[in-house]
Amino acid sequence: MITLCFEYKKVNFYMNKLLKYLFATLIILEFTSNFGIALPNCPTDPKALKDNCFGDFYYKDEEHDIQYQGEFQMNRFHGQGKISYSSSTNSYSATGEFKNGFLDGYVTFNHSYGTYKGFFKNNKFHGKGEYISKNGHKVVGSFKDDVLANGTGTMPIMGYSEGHYFTGSFKNGYPDGWGHMKSPEGVVTYVLFEEGKYIKYEYLIDTNGNYYHSDGHFIDDHRNKTVVYKAFNKLSDDERKSVQYALKDMGYYKLPIDGVWGKGTNTAIIEYTKSMKSQATFFNQSSTDVFLKDLAILGLDLYFVAEIEEEKKRNVRLSSNSSKKSYSSNNSSTTIGGSGSSYIKIGDTIFSSDGRTHHKIGDTIFSSDGTTHQKIGDTIFSSDGTTHQKIGNTIFKSDGTICQSIGAHAFCN
Numbered sequence: 001m002i003t004l005c006f007e008y009k010k011v012n013f014y015m016n017k018l019l020k021y022l023f024a025t026l027i028i029l030e031f032t033s034n035f036g037i038a039l040p041n042c043p044t045d046p047k048a049l050k051d052n053c054f055g056d057f058y059y060k061d062e063e064h065d066i067q068y069q070g071e072f073q074m075n076r077f078h079g080q081g082k083i084s085y086s087s088s089t090n091s092y093s094a095t096g097e098f099k100n101g102f103l104d105g106y107v108t109f110n111h112s113y114g115t116y117k118g119f120f121k122n123n124k125f126h127g128k129g130e131y132i133s134k135n136g137h138k139v140v141g142s143f144k145d146d147v148l149a150n151g152t153g154t155m156p157i158m159g160y161s162e163g164h165y166f167t168g169s170f171k172n173g174y175p176d177g178w179g180h181m182k183s184p185e186g187v188v189t190y191v192l193f194e195e196g197k198y199i200k201y202e203y204l205i206d207t208n209g210n211y212y213h214s215d216g217h218f219i220d221d222h223r224n225k226t227v228v229y230k231a232f233n234k235l236s237d238d239e240r241k242s243v244q245y246a247l248k249d250m251g252y253y254k255l256p257i258d259g260v261w262g263k264g265t266n267t268a269i270i271e272y273t274k275s276m277k278s279q280a281t282f283f284n285q286s287s288t289d290v291f292l293k294d295l296a297i298l299g300l301d302l303y304f305v306a307e308i309e310e311e312k313k314r315n316v317r318l319s320s321n322s323s324k325k326s327y328s329s330n331n332s333s334t335t336i337g338g339s340g341s342s343y344i345k346i347g348d349t350i351f352s353s354d355g356r357t358h359h360k361i362g363d364t365i366f367s368s369d370g371t372t373h374q375k376i377g378d379t380i381f382s383s384d385g386t387t388h389q390k391i392g393n394t395i396f397k398s399d400g401t402i403c404q405s406i407g408a409h410a411f412c413n
Contacts, residue, residue, distance in 0.1 A: 039079075042072055050075050063087055076101040096120070118143065137165065147173040157181065159196070171195050178202075210282050228269060231288040232261050238303065239296040245306065246299030247272055257306070 042048075042055030050072035057068040057077075070081020077083070077098040084093040091112055097105025103120040118129015125131075125143035132138045133155075141151015148155070154167040157175060161184070168179020174196030175181075181189045181201075191201040204212050210226050232240060240259035247253035252268035272295075273282070282288050350358040350365070358367045365373040365380070372383045380388040387398045 039071055070098065073100075139170070141170065149173075157196075166191075166193070168193075227282055227285045227288040228266070228292075229261055230285060231292045232265065234289060235292060235296055239293070242296040242299035242303040243292060244268075244299070245302040246295050249299065249302055257303075 039052060039054040042050040042053035051074050053072055054070065055072055057066070059066040065086045066083070068077060068081060068083045070077060070083075071079030073079065078100060079098060080096070081098050082093070082095040085091060092110060094103055094107050094109045096103065096107030096109075097120075099105065102123045103109070104122060105120065106118070107116075107120045109116040109120075112134070114131060114133035116125060116129055116131045118125065118131075119127030121127065124146045126145060127143060128141070129143050130138065130140045131153075137154040139148055139151055139153030139155050141153070142149045143151075148170045149172055150170070152169050154165055155170070156162075157164045157166045158173075163184030165182045166175040166179050167182070168175060169177045172195060175193035176195050178190065178192050181191045183189075186207045187204055189201045189204040192199040201214050203214060206212065210228070232243070235243065237259045240261075241257050244253050244257045244259065244265060247265075247268040248257070250272065252271045253264060254268075255262075255264035282291075356367055356369055358365050358373075365375070367373070373380045373388075378390045380390075382388070385398075388395050389397075
């Protein structure tokens with residue numbers, strides 16, 4: 001029969017060992033009593049019978065130190081009393097009811113392993129009680145022969161390695177029903193037991209706070225401490241939008257593109273990883289960061305095309321309202337949304353409408369056509385001999401081209 005695991009058997013061993021000493025030798029020493037029991041004092045003669053009286057018992061040898069104060073009947077602890085025991089390896093104290101030398105009735109029992117408040121029978125937990133272990137785990141219910149027959153709380157699981165705890169209901173000393181099992185590593189599993197027999201689990205929570213379904217897919221509830229949330233918010237605004245575009249293109253994301261973390265983004269990532277069977281990537285932060293970076297790259301072209309289309313729509317609205325804006329310099333002019341080239345900046349990469357890309361490293365820009373551009377102050381010197389001077393939001397090129405910068409976009413004449 002499985003006991004409460006922690007130390008009940010050890011406690012019982014010392015209790016029974018103690019009683020052998022008590023009945024083998026009755027050495028009665030007088031010490032002050034404040035117990036308040038309305039019985040006559042026991043005789044001080046060690047050979048005299050102690051019956052229906054109140055007195056003290058003391059025993060000590062090289063290994064044990066035992067003290068009792070309370071009621072006696074026929075030379076046995078019987079009635080209300082308190083006892084303490086200590087040795088080099090074990091110690092406890094108990095206050096409550098005794099019967100024929102045994103703890104029997106309501107008792108408060110303090111041991112180095114924890115505290116029990118409840119009923120005893122023949123030196124065993126028996127009846128309603130509450131046990132709180134030294135590490136704070138608590139069980140409450142009905143005990144029978146040191147076993148939690150029916151109750152609830154947290155206690156170790158017999159049959160598992162040390163450090164496995166179950167929080168839930170117990171029957172005959174075993175986990176019974178749905179509850180949370182915690183491993184020594186800190187992984188929590190919502191699991192079903194039937195009197196100690198493992199049946200199945202519904203989900204687990206890893207040490208990063210991520211939830212996983214029993215089939216392995218990620219079911220995080222978009223709480224802010226998860227690795228996925230942290231990885232998503234490490235991305236730039238453009239990259240976050242690119243992630244959403246990629247998920248939307250694959251049919252997982254259903255909401256407007258806004259680059260903001262929420263239930264829609266979370267659900268989309270869940271469904272995507274489930275379909276890709278890539279949930280294991282979320283077990284640490286670094287792999288999750290890489291995963292979302294790759295997803296952002298996957299949606300980058302979609303984001304670029306969508307931004308260009310949105311810009312065209314804005315230009316059509318401007319044209320229809322006859323409110324085109326012109327910017328002049330040196331008798332030249334450029335029109336926003338005109339027939340010239342346009343650019344969009346995403347992170348450190350600039351995409352040109354002519355198909356070229358430009359990547360910025362420090363003060364140097366490397367273009368996909370092989371040219372390089374060095375920025376000194378507000379002037380950019382290109383390897384093809386052209387220069388670019390930026391004044392406010394306007395860029396003047398040495399070849400006469402003028403570009404207007406609006407946010408992440410630039411439009412040239």
